Amino acid sequence: MIKIVFFLKRSTDLTREEFRKLYESRHARLGEKHVPNAARYVRRYLEPVPELFTGTMFEPEHDVITELWFDDRAAYEQAMANLARPEVVAEIVADEETIFDRSKHRLFMVEECDSPVGAER
Template sequence: MADQTYKILLFMKRRPDISVEAFRDYYESKHAPLAEKYSSGVSRYIRRYIDPQPHPETGEFTDGPDVITELWFDNEETYRGTLAYITTSLMPDEIIEDEKNLFDRMAFRIATVVERESDFSNA
């Protein structure tokens, strides 16, 4: 793996009329394979499905995403090009049409991350 990994995070909510199970199944069996066709230069494509848990002070987690999708890049130029594309352009029609089967597209959010990791190996 490269010394530096660049990541784009996609925060997405399912359509309210789709169950959690149906959402996850469709994403894995239909949408992820379709998205992989358009993922040139992506070194890892990870879906992190959210299982909300209550917080003792703030209560239920009801307004967050259903999935956080991570796109990892080892090449900075490819990362920057992909980020510029997805933040200024619409996806191909094939992707948009499939997303309509699955996501609340108006709730999409995009972010990048800078990671810092604590080393607990000597703790």
Template sequence: MIKVVTLLFKKPELTTDAFRDYYETHHSKLGEKYLASHATKYVRRYPILAGDGAEDPEFDVMMEVWFENYRAMEAAMGDMTTDAAQAELSADEERLFDRDRTQSFIVDEYESTLKPA
């Protein structure tokens, strides 16, 4: 299983509520449009609390996209880098994100099956 993890930062002028609302009602729909035929899961995780005295995370949302394999990920990226897709995605991202701060990682995920104690 391959996962793309991206840390995204909102534009400074947006409130947290406005950012989340726009992402969930509009921008995520663009993600679904381009990912649906390739990805197995598309999740947004918004930090709400840092534990044990840790500082609040600097990012505003952690986006995760799961793919069955590297080929599926490449196919999705191919669809998202066409001129038409880039025009649509970039215009929307400019409204929402501080794009200079975006951090993406491709990770190979392993999951443990936990049994109750």
């Protein structure tokens, strides 16, 4: 399994609620359209909470963690090749410019290590 994780920040013009609505109703549809071979496509929206020991509230550096999961390297490479097509880039970037602060995009490949906890012990 290969997982690509995107850390994304909303445009300063949007509230969290507006951003989530636009992402789910429009931008996520582009992911579904242009990465149909993903095993999973997950959006994890970040909601600030007070810092545990001080109670201080911080604006998160990112508003959503998006994950694209692929069964293997071949599926990942196929998806990346599709996403690199000029017409796909143009469509995605045009939408991103309306909802994201694109200067804050961060992208990582993730290797997971699980520890047994709770009932798994």
